[in-house]
Amino acid sequence: MKASSLATAAVLLLATTAGCSSDSTENAMASIDLKALETGNYQSVPRNADEAKVDNTGAAIEAIRLGAHVPIPYDADPSYAFLSSTSSPRVTPAIPASLSSVDKERFRELTPGLIAGWTTDGHRRQNSAAGLQAFLRAFSFSTPAEAEVAKNNLVAEQVPKSDSIKSETMSIPGHPTAHTQLRAMDYDSWMAHGSMLFGVRVVDLVSIPRDPTRPIEFISKAYAKLIEMTAGYTPTPVADRPGLAIDVDGMLSRTLPGTKDNWSDGFPDGAVEPLQAALAHEHRPKDAKPALVNAGVDLVSREADTRVYRAKDSKAASALMDALLAPIGQYLSPIESPAGLPVAKCFKEKDKHVPYYLQTNVCYVAFDRYLAVIEAPSAPELLQRTAAQYTLLAVNR
Helix, strand or coil: CCHHHHHHHHHHHHHHHHHCCHHHHHHHHHCCCHHHCCCCCCCCCCCCHHHHCCCCCCHHHHHHHHHCCCCCHHHHCCCCCECCCCCCCEECCCCCCCECCECHHHHHHHCCCEEEEEEEEEECCCCHHHCCEEEEEEEEECCHHHHHHHHHHHHHHCCCCCCCCCEEEECCCCCCCCEEEEECCEEEEEEEECCEEEEEEEECCCCCCCCCHHHHHHHHHHHHHHHHHHCCCCCCCHHHHHHCCCCCCCCHHHCCCCCHHHCECCECCCEEEEHHHHHHHCCCHHHHHHHHHHCCCCEEEEECCEEEEECCCHHHHHHHHHHHHHHHHHHEEEECCCCCCCCCEEEEECCCCCCHHHCCEEEEEEECCEEEEEEECCHHHHHHHHHHHHHHHHCCC
16 A cells, blocks of 8 residues: 555544444454464464463562552643653562662662552653653552651662752651652652552653742642552452462453563563553553543553453443544554454554654554554564454454
């Protein structure tokens, strides 16, 4: 297909997909011959999901349980409409958190008694450097004393080691026990709350002269939201953690696995996450959260460059595809779908000026109540991966 035809197709696709009936999509699905799809050497039959476990302690799965109760910055302040993190939000004794002025190798030493943690981030502008950036942390401990020790350790670790770097201690309205340091444009705050340790970091690269008003207001709102949401979290008893299942309803076993080359932070990153935990990966939470809620999404399985959303029904899964594509359609140009899989909608970046998270090749394909989003660095790889992912969702169903 010529480039001009592809560009026209992109406009037509994104303008008319919402008007297409789910019946026609279901009819197209029924005519797909799975055996004829070109899946290359990619996994195309369900696997043993335990292959994606980090270790046998259950800590990484416990982190996801915690993540189901941890806000993203957007939840505390809807102006934080974008997200840029590419690292895993999971934190365990084996998977250290990425913190300002804290060496990862020191993290375990500074947080004795850590059960699990979850981190999220967000920023106010699509270009993260053009507005305030925020980072939220929630770490679970066995006792309030352990949370307090970890707080004091991290505060001390973040104190500037050079006299040339000035720091200032600030107070947070409504949270008198929070310890907040301002260094240059960075606000780092820590607060123990029962057996939880909360951290909030705000980076302000734009205020000249420096004005702490908005960062302090956000930190106060973020603590309130962290307290509110984590109240619903109950740690799994120590003896039961190794038995926590990594898969839920077979979703991970039917999600295309990654390889060691694309593990997150050097660890397997396969997971099945409840909706709130899954939001920690969405680059446009302002658009994604209402879309996922409206579609009745309860679980998202992900590994490497693939994610699978489970909506309430097939109509909702098709509508979710439209909703996720609508705000990013201007950045995409369509490419051919995998042979024999016309229900897949595939794209490449329109040019080199698109947001970084769209600088790849991507396919969206729905099967029944599931919507899969698959990314790959090259178009041939993408088409085979998409065919394999569709087969995984559809085989023996």
